[in-house]
Amino acid sequence: MVRLFVALPLPLAQRRILALAAGGVPGARWTPLENYHVTLRFIGEVDERRADDIVSALDTVHADAFTLGIGGVGTFDSRRDARLLYARVLPVPALLDLEGRIGAALARVPGLDLEPRRFVPHVTLARLRQVDMGRLGAFIEGNGLLATPDWRVDHFALYSSDTGGDHSVYTLEERFDLDDDAGGDDHDGWADDGGED
Numbered sequence: 001m002v003r004l005f006v007a008l009p010l011p012l013a014q015r016r017i018l019a020l021a022a023g024g025v026p027g028a029r030w031t032p033l034e035n036y037h038v039t040l041r042f043i044g045e046v047d048e049r050r051a052d053d054i055v056s057a058l059d060t061v062h063a064d065a066f067t068l069g070i071g072g073v074g075t076f077d078s079r080r081d082a083r084l085l086y087a088r089v090l091p092v093p094a095l096l097d098l099e100g101r102i103g104a105a106l107a108r109v110p111g112l113d114l115e116p117r118r119f120v121p122h123v124t125l126a127r128l129r130q131v132d133m134g135r136l137g138a139f140i141e142g143n144g145l146l147a148t149p150d151w152r153v154d155h156f157a158l159y160s161s162d163t164g165g166d167h168s169v170y171t172l173e174e175r176f177d178l179d180d181d182a183g184g185d186d187h188d189g190w191a192d193d194g195g196e197d
Contacts, residue, residue, distance in 0.1 A: 001045045003161045004054065004173070006102055007037040010123065014070065014148040018087055018123060021073075021146055025139050027131035028085060032167050036123050038068075038089050040099050040156060041106060041114065050112065055174050057105040058158060065178040066094035069150040070123065073143045075136075082128050082136065087146060089121035098156065098178075154178050 010018075019033040043054065069090050075082035089095070099119050106114060128136070158174040 001047055002051055003045045003163065004043040004051060005039055005159055005161060006041040006043065006058065006106075006156060007039045007159055008068070008153055008156050009172075010036045010038070011151050014151055017148045018070070018125065018146075021087075021143055022125060025085070025126065025128075025131055025135045028126035028128055028136075029167075030126045031124050035167065035170055037159075037170070038121055038123055040102050040119075042117070043106070043112070043114065046112070050109065051173075053109045054106065054112070055158065057109050058102065058174070058176055061098075061101045061105050061156075061176060063098045063101055063178050064094060064180055065152060065154040066092060066098075067150045068092060068095060068153050070146070070148040073125065073140055073146055074122075075128075075140070076120070080133060082131075084124060085126040085128055085136070085139070086122035086124050089123060091121050095121060095153075102156070 015033050015036045018036055022030040046054065070087045071090055072088040074086060074088055076084055076086070096119070099121075103114070106112060155175050155177045157172055157176065159170045160173050162169040162171070
């Protein structure tokens with residue numbers, strides 16, 4: 001069995017900016033720089049045969065490349081009940097379209113049961129447990145203008161996740177390229193982005 005999710009990786013420059021903001025909230029478990037990403041679809045645990053079907057389905061997704069940016073931070077719940085601190089990804093139409101196309105492709109995979117979740121594009125900065133509310137509030141107010149330069153999104157990826165240890169370890173399993181005419185088969189198979197793009 002393998003635990004899978006579909007995501008957009010962040011370029012190194014954007015990851016460094018987010019990593020510089022991390023800290024100052026006791027009780028926060030900060031996401032390592034190498035784990036920053038924008039989840040498009042969480043899939044969960046599947047067997048190898050179904051994983052192959054997922055790759056085939058994602059290979060049918062065609063969309064244009066686009067630009068994306070990050071602006072601000074927040075939590076999903078009230079600060080008192082917050083369990084996740086995130087950087088807000090600006091939800092441009094092309095991103096929402098890509099997420100919808102991926103969801104439609106995965107819905108065609110036999111036996112795949114996806115959780116229905118509202119798509120809120122974000123990058124997880126920290127998981128929260130018994131944090132100091134005053135420090136959390138100060139972090140959110142102090143980083144309200146946190147932003148990264150826009151970057152060009154030219155691919156999405158399928159990752160596996162090993163949740164053992166202090167932090168999850170994500171492994172790139174497959175890369176799917178986007179293009180400017182959305183008309184050709186631009187998937188180039190297995191890829192190693194070296195974690196540097």
